[in-house]
Amino acid sequence: MNEPVDASPGSSSGRRIPAGWVSSQPRAERARQVADVLRYQITAGKFADGALPDERSLGEQLGASRNAVREALDLLRFEGLIIRRRGVGTRVVLPKYGHGLDRLAGLAEAMTGYGEITNQVRSARRVTELPVPIAERLEVDPSAGGVYLERLRWLDGLPLSLDTTYLTADVGCGVLDGDLAGRDVFTLLEETTGHLLGSAEVTVHAVTADPDTAALLQIPDHAAVFALERLTRLSDGRPVDAESIRIRADRMALTATLHRGHVQP
Structure with a gap:
């Protein structure tokens, strides 16, 4: 069975996304799934220097649209795990x-x-x-x-x-x-x-x-x-x-x- 292709604005042409993360899902649900993956990476210390990749890079790594990544980062910011600053990027607030x-x-x-x-x-x-x-x-x-x-x-x-x-x-x-x-x-x-x-x-x-x-x-x-x-x-x-x-x-x-x-x- 073929995986769906992400055709959202700003996505890489032909980039395939996990079958469960299709556009028919509610947007909040897709963002929550991305946030769960990022939260695990943060708590596991995957971002050693405290800096997260940019939205485009995260989307490519996670097979998610930039919109989903952006909303996921907003969720993690609300939880107090990260801060986002223009010109600085996204950083882990404190290591877990x-x-x-x-x-x-x-x-x-x-x-x-x-x-x-x-x-x-x-x-x-x-x-x-x-x-x-x-x-x-x-x-x-x-x-x-x-x-x-x-x-x-x-x-x-x-x-x-x-x-x-x-x-x-x-x-x-x-x-x-x-x-x-x-x-x-x-x-x-x-x-x-x-x-x-x-x-x-x-x-x-x-x-x-x-x-x-x-x-x-x-x-x-x-x-x-x-x-x-x-x-x-x-x-x-x-x-x-x-x-x-x-x-x-x-x-x-x-x-x-x-x-x-x-x-x-």
Whole structure:
């Protein structure tokens, strides 16, 4: 079956386009498909210098009309991924960094090679009473108390995430004595307990940033952020670390490699 030929104004004569991207599609749908491809390229770091090719070149690479490319770029600009300036071209606003969800790693460990991670310790204190929902997650009595940490994480001088952490009292007090400004909590936990971390249950959802969080992360009020809730256990299965992390969605992409197990017929 022959593929349709793009005969839109400004297109290269005889240039073939993917069969699904035909002119009978609604224009918004064609633009969205192009935007999806470009978004993947941006988050995967395909534009190393931050500059995107011009509209004509993108159209040739993607097999799309210039109109579709132009509208796709407008979508990505609205999402805050790119900026477009006359005489300068189209550029990625900020690089997105991949953080794998298929391996238990602290932020500094996960971002190795991307830049320098620094931590602003906003709170590090013992608490005599844990919030009941936190105590239930950590499988301790609320009156057992614990340790509360709040850190603003920076990557190469720009805020990346706001992390709040509750630790059980027996391990948290040792973590308080560690270098919270310079090291991951995961590393401090393993050194304090003498045991490796074993597993974590993670839930990720999208929320709008409250004004205080937005100010700390230097993003507009009500901008979208990743909300990551994580309960981390030692290798013996004991929960020791309950975290709530707000991550700038414009700076990080959460990734995972998934394997399909045997499916019973």
